[in-house]
Amino acid sequence: MFSKACPKGMRDILPEDVLIRERVLDTIKRMYRGYGYNQIEAPIIENIELLTGKEGGENEKLIFKILKRGEKLVDCKDNELCDLALRYDLTVPLSRYYANNMASLPTPFKAMQIGNVFRAERPQKGRYRQFVQCDIDIIGESSVLAEADLLSATVGTLTELGFKGFRLKLNDRRLLGLIAESCGFCESAVNDVCISLDKADKIGFDGVRAELLENGFDCAVVDEYLCCVNMLITSDSPLDACLKTLGERALAPINSLKFLLEFMSKQNLDCEVVYDPTLVRGMGYYTGTIFEVALSSVPYAVAGGGRYDNLLGKLIGKDVCACGFSIGFERIVNLIKEMNVDCGDRDKCALIVDANIGNAALIEVYKKAADIRAEGKVCSVIKRINNFGLMLNQLKQAGYGALYTVNIDGECKKFVEKS
């Protein structure tokens, strides 16, 4: 006998949960389509070189690799057992997709991608090794219109899904770099400094300080840096303070952020917008604006993204700007399950036929079922099992409100439970 369980870290999704997921997906697709995004699909499998090109940061360590097949495997050297791998996100595949198909795609290109991604993470509650991502991206739009469009589409879609009380955090990778450098870190250290800063919400500023010192950075530099970040956090007008500290070279990112703050506050959405100088976002490929949507009701982000203007250049040979936003689909679904919303399934009717029903009668039952379906209702024909009580309970649990029993001659009678 085989094992009945899923592979470690994977899961079977039960019918009631699939219904909720499908409803959420339908809303996301309808809304993003309404904003002019074009759904595309790339394969789940990519050539392994694409996925190990150092763009994915920590995620690259978590790649599922696929063994070569047939002759390829026989001929291969020890260190080249695999030629393919499962994608760990949708951004790197999107870049390859755009490079491969740019001649057939409009400029700028507004893309929507919904699909499974795979990461061999250490299994933990609520985290799975296969999960769905929902991304929108605008390729070829260098102005802040791209950020504005992505933000309003995403917050609009989350609103349509029933969420409210959004807290939108914005930052810019260029500001993160300028601030660190102005305090004495060298350019090559910025990335490591940001990785530590990113942990501030978990380990606090003291933790960040300890980690930076542990990594060998100069104590005076570290303290000046944390003092500066702290000043920005507590300032009443942090972007003005930022401009004052950094000067003219920070003008472009600051003006973008100022515009986005104003733009989003005027979108008629229940959305608080802030510049957050500690927002980092993990992926290595971001180059400009970065953003994250949180809810006032939960302590984690439900969507995040940013600008990545260099990633496509590695595939196309010349730089093409791009900006993207990803909804945390699994988190959204879990929150919606807690909201206990009605999945809006149609009227459901079951025709429970006698186990010994004759052929001619069964044919008539199916004609009746077709008539019921023509009214837009669900109609399931099933044979009565010995444990009728169990069957009734299961049908009620699955939302069947109208139950009919059909006897051996095909006579149909509404079932009314004795009280």
Added chain:
Amino acid sequence: MFSKACPKGMRDILPEDVLIRERVLDTIKRMYRGYGYNQIEAPIIENIELLTGKEGGENEKLIFKILKRGEKLVDCKDNELCDLALRYDLTVPLSRYYANNMASLPTPFKAMQIGNVFRAERPQKGRYRQFVQCDIDIIGESSVLAEADLLSATVGTLTELGFKGFRLKLNDRRLLGLIAESCGFCESAVNDVCISLDKADKIGFDGVRAELLENGFDCAVVDEYLCCVNMLITSDSPLDACLKTLGERALAPINSLKFLLEFMSKQNLDCEVVYDPTLVRGMGYYTGTIFEVALSSVPYAVAGGGRYDNLLGKLIGKDVCACGFSIGFERIVNLIKEMNVDCGDRDKCALIVDANIGNAALIEVYKKAADIRAEGKVCSVIKRINNFGLMLNQLKQAGYGALYTVNIDGECKKFVEKS
């Protein structure tokens, strides 16, 4: 620079094709849900032992295997490099899913599964290594009601998708066995005999005869067998002829087939139903009725399935009957593309804003866009690019019927092309 191409045998799907696929999937889900099928989802990855259990026939040779990770890989012996694999169909995963979750599922269980499957086939035109399957299955229904329900749901769904002129072929694995044995083949040879018979439509009866002789079967037995099959094909009432040849032991499968022939001919569907004594279906797990839907307009099957009463027993420890039907989604989509149907996308409107538009004006543009979307229309805001002619062409090609230009002050004007 990385390769821009997909892995061999894979493909990028362009926006216009994704729209068609989504429309087809929506119809399939809505219809099957209407018949009472419950959508479920199992992971794309399974434990490798499950997929190499000899149930998948030829497909098992085509499995994509996933390399062990981390310590598991370091510790493993040479012949155990892989612990996981990508599913090659939806039936084997369904069996594991049912075994794993049967306590939470109703009896009988009507399942719908839609998802990607993977086969490392030799790349050829129109065949891909990642493709979508759409399956419905009924688990725990031993009577012919299961077959009847699956057939009417599938032909009903294909009708809703716009197809007509169905040709439904039925057979039964038990009859295939009884006929072969009655002609002198031993029981253990039946499978090989069927594999050859399955090729009759490609290599003809002469080709089947040559292959059987080549495989070492007795010439007299082979000739009697082909003579018998030929008699059935040319008979006016082949099921009666079959009963006459095989006697009482063939009564059960013959009665099932007779019922299904009558049932389907009375379903008010444009459907010709025949018993086809040469129908085999490739998978090794079928045990009873097998069926296939073809269209009068194309030479290949668009859906197929059958009864597999033993597969679940290997996972559950006791036999649980099951019957399933699979729509050839990729074939269906290609046929629908040829039918040139309207994808029914909503009115599409584009607001093309001046590249130097001011911030305040842009905020107003987004309010206008929100108003247009509130009317149920698609509205895409994009910045004007230098090559305006190209932009116009791309928008028209993407189905944007209403184009507006927005000047630097936010004034919006309907764009009318000069003739």
